[in-house]
Amino acid sequence: MKNISVKTFLICGAAIFVLGAAAGLYIAKHGVSEPAVTATAPIVTTTAAEIVTEDTTLASLMPTEAANVEFNISKGAQWEADGKKVAQYDVVIKNAGSEITDWQAVITFDADFELGQSWSGVYAADGKALKVTAVDYNKVIPASGEINFGFQISSAYEPSAEPDAKLYSGGSLVNTAGNPLQAGGKVGSELTEVITAQPKQQAAPENGTPVQINGKLSVKGTQIVNQNGQPFVIKGVSTHGIAWFPQYINKDTFQSIRSTFGANTIRLALYSSSGEGYTKELHKKVDEGVQYASELGMYVVIDWHILGNGNPNTDKAAAESFFKEMTAKYKDYNNVIYEICNEPNGDVQWARDIKPYAESMVKLIRSVDNDAIIIIGTPTWSQDVDIAAQSPVQGSNLVYAFHFYAATHKAQFRDKVSAALNAGLPVIVSEFGISDASGNGTLDEAEGNAWMQFLDERNIGRICWSISNKNEACALLTPDNPKTSGWSDSDLSGQGKWLKNAYNK
Numbered sequence: 039m040k041n042i043s044v045k046t047f048l049i050c051g052a053a054i055f056v057l058g059a060a061a062g063l064y065i066a067k068h069g070v071s072e073p074a075v076t077a078t079a080p081i082v083t084t085t086a087a088e089i090v091t092e093d094t095t096l097a098s099l100m101p102t103e104a105a106n107v108e109f110n111i112s113k114g115a116q117w118e119a120d121g122k123k124v125a126q127y128d129v130v131i132k133n134a135g136s137e138i139t140d141w142q143a144v145i146t147f148d149a150d151f152e153l154g155q156s157w158s159g160v161y162a163a164d165g166k167a168l169k170v171t172a173v174d175y176n177k178v179i180p181a182s183g184e185i186n187f188g189f190q191i192s193s194a195y196e197p198s199a200e201p202d203a204k205l206y207s208g209g210s211l212v213n214t215a216g217n218p219l220q221a222g223g224k225v226g227s228e229l230t231e232v233i234t235a236q237p238k239q240q241a242a243p244e245n246g247t248p249v250q251i252n253g254k255l256s257v258k259g260t261q262i263v264n265q266n267g268q269p270f271v272i273k274g275v276s277t278h279g280i281a282w283f284p285q286y287i288n289k290d291t292f293q294s295i296r297s298t299f300g301a302n303t304i305r306l307a308l309y310s311s312s313g314e315g316y317t318k319e320l321h322k323k324v325d326e327g328v329q330y331a332s333e334l335g336m337y338v339v340i341d342w343h344i345l346g347n348g349n350p351n352t353d354k355a356a357a358e359s360f361f362k363e364m365t366a367k368y369k370d371y372n373n374v375i376y377e378i379c380n381e382p383n384g385d386v387q388w389a390r391d392i393k394p395y396a397e398s399m400v401k402l403i404r405s406v407d408n409d410a411i412i413i414i415g416t417p418t419w420s421q422d423v424d425i426a427a428q429s430p431v432q433g434s435n436l437v438y439a440f441h442f443y444a445a446t447h448k449a450q451f452r453d454k455v456s457a458a459l460n461a462g463l464p465v466i467v468s469e470f471g472i473s474d475a476s477g478n479g480t481l482d483e484a485e486g487n488a489w490m491q492f493l494d495e496r497n498i499g500r501i502c503w504s505i506s507n508k509n510e511a512c513a514l515l516t517p518d519n520p521k522t523s524g525w526s527d528s529d530l531s532g533q534g535k536w537l538k539n540a541y542n543k
């Protein structure tokens with residue numbers, strides 16, 4: 039890293055010119071029918087400013103060299119065609135430095151897409167990435183000059199206004215600035231970290247604990263079984279969102295969950311949208327949770343908690359990088375279970391949205407970890423296991439999520455589970471409560487008992503939501519209770535007391 043005490047020219051966002059996107063971006067010569075413009079993104083340009091600073095904290099966040107190339111990608115018109123969203127992008131690469139030759143631009147979107155019209159470049163779509171190289175007349179980006187190109191893509195999902203954009207010359211990354219990200223900045227270093235995640239070694243489970251006795255779990259028919267092929271019933275407790283209740287990610291808490299509730303499994307709920315507290319920093323909390331559960335000989339579900347983000351494809355890029363990291367670390371563990379999408383909801387369908395997501399995540403996980411159990415969420419907040427059963431994902435050790443909240447979901451929902459099981463689909467209740475579906479309202483203990491009996495008769499696992507002292511009916515502790523372990527009955531909420539009895543029967 040370059041010595042920062044030297045006067046460093048940094049790209050600064052201080053001067054941002056927001057130009058209204060020209061309504062005339064649509065170019066008739068590309069021969070498409072006139073789009074209904076549903077969104078126009080502003081063109082954002084950054085300009086260089088001189089910053090003299092000794093502040094290595096700030097400096098360390100910035101590229102080591104002043105960028106003298108701007109990579110500006112602006113999303114123009116967007117319209118719908120054949121049920122897909124089509125968007126046009128215009129790219130300007132401005133070069134204030136020396137001549138750039140043999141360039142390649144790589145623009146990466148959040149979702150799969152198809153390339154439509156394109157101009158002033160040679161294009162190749164590769165998964166979510168669009169690779170662009172020169173045509174005859176723009177092979178060189180001259181010193182103090184610029185080149186332009188543009189294209190249209192169509193996708194089932196709204197094309198991002200801020201795709202990741204990188205420029206290479208002769209195969210090396212060029213330090214660029216502009217919209218949306220500086221190469222070598224945040225995204226680049228995150229990816230490096232993911233790739234370099236090393237396998238961890240599992241702590242030996244304490245003697246006489248669930249994992250020490252039962253070893254690696256797998257799926258046989260509709261059943262989760264232990265290392266000897268005997269049915270194993272997961273009885274778990276879920277954390278609340280670990281962004282909001284990190285105090286319960288500690289070994290004493292997990293030990294008390296094991297001893298008080300008789301639980302053999304901890305579920306670590308990582309809400310996966312930034313609007314619900316997701317940050318990459320929280321991966322470390324997941325690591326801590328896996329460590330404590332492993333030492334305590336408990337199974338541990340790593341839950342990519344889809345909720346506010348509804349469609350698991352919305353944050354799929356983050357899910358991929360998360361599970362790449364987690365599988366790299368935990369592929370040799372015998373107690374880790376991956377849950378790839380808590381509760382798909384909203385305008386989300388099994389065949390169109392969830393199944394393709396699941397297939398691609400199963401493939402990604404299996405490329406590293408060939409046998410850990412994977413829990414697949416189902417439509418309507420993980421209730422439609424009967425729909426998933428009509429067209430399951432291919433593969434082994436896959437199990438499908440069914441969630442209930444007993445005051446809302448009653449006998450007719452047990453019928454859905456029965457239908458799925460009858461069709462041969464393995465099911466796990468990776469989340470439940472005995473409150474209503476909001477997590478509040480009046481507890482329905484009788485219905486909760488009916489569910490436990492139903493699940494017991496079928497050896498189906500279950501995980502209760504959630505260990506927290508939040509003032510809500512589904513919290514297992516009394517409101518504002520400061521104790522994170524060593525609970526007596528008076529520390530337990532109504533649902534907490536009920537669960538203690540239900541699991542220890």
Ligand code: IDC
Pocket residue numbers: 314345380381419441443469475476477478503508510512
């Ligand atoms: C709830 C929490 C509540 C929080 C809310 C939104 O209990 O404190 O404000 O999420 O983040 C689910 C979800 C689970 C919900 C729970 C209760 O998986 O995240 O937790 N619930 O509403 N599905 C059905 C119910």
